Amino acid sequence: MLPVIALVGRPNVGKSTLFNYLTRSREALVADYPGLTRDRQYGRVKRGERDCLIVDTGGITNEQEGIDVFAKKQVEIALQEADVVFFMVDARDGLNATDEAIADMLRKLGKPVVLVVNKVDGIDSNTVTNDFYSLALGEPIGIAATHGRNVHDLLDRIDELL
Numbered sequence: 001m002l003p004v005i006a007l008v009g010r011p012n013v014g015k016s017t018l019f020n021y022l023t024r025s026r027e028a029l030v031a032d033y034p035g036l037t038r039d040r041q042y043g044r045v046k047r048g049e050r051d052c053l054i055v056d057t058g059g060i061t062n063e064q065e066g067i068d069v070f071a072k073k074q075v076e077i078a079l080q081e082a083d084v085v086f087f088m089v090d091a092r093d094g095l096n097a098t099d100e101a102i103a104d105m106l107r108k109l110g111k112p113v114v115l116v117v118n119k120v121d122g123i124d125s126n127t128v129t130n131d132f133y134s135l136a137l138g139e140p141i142g143i144a145a146t147h148g149r150n151v152h153d154l155l156d157r158i159d160e161l162l
């Protein structure tokens with residue numbers, strides 16, 4: 001069984017962009033994998049020593065009705081399956097109340113979390129990522145999923161957490 005990374009965060013922070021970047025090759029998309037549930041999108045991430053599976057999830061919102069309930073359920077299942085969680089926030093939006101709520105939930109979950117600050121292209125990465133230290137999930141890492149900037153360093157973080 002390969003280590004599983006769950007990609008979570010509010011809608012529009014760039015989760016699917018990172019997922020697509022990491023699973024660009026056709027064979028990376030995993031339709032079915034022993035021990036994993038369907039309904040979420042899995043991909044295989046090529047890494048030096050050991051590949052990983054990454055799970056894209058719908059955004060977490062505070063909505064209680066309809067499709068969001070399904071999406072939220074998928075996030076919960078993905079988190080249960082995960083060995084490592086990538087919690088993505090948006091550098092351009094800054095810290096937001098939903099981020100804080102998700103951070104609380106993740107701290108209670110007790111799994112290793114990497115705090116991923118996306119969309120640092122064209123802005124001062126250090127200044128922006130510092131704003132997110134207050135989420136108390138360790139050192140934030142700034143990336144730009146559209147360009148793949150710093151994504152390699154992000155993947156290196158996994159080894160420290162497994």
Ligand code: GDP
Nearest residue numbers: 011012013014015016017118119121144145146
């Ligand atoms: P998701 O809802 O979290 O899956 O977010 P998406 O991957 O669908 O991205 C939402 C929007 O953010 C899209 O318009 C992306 O093109 C944009 N986006 C994603 N990553 C980046 C990034 O690194 N930099 C910038 N500037 N925009 C990004």
Ligand code: MG
Nearest residue numbers: 015016057058
């Ligand atoms: Mg998405």
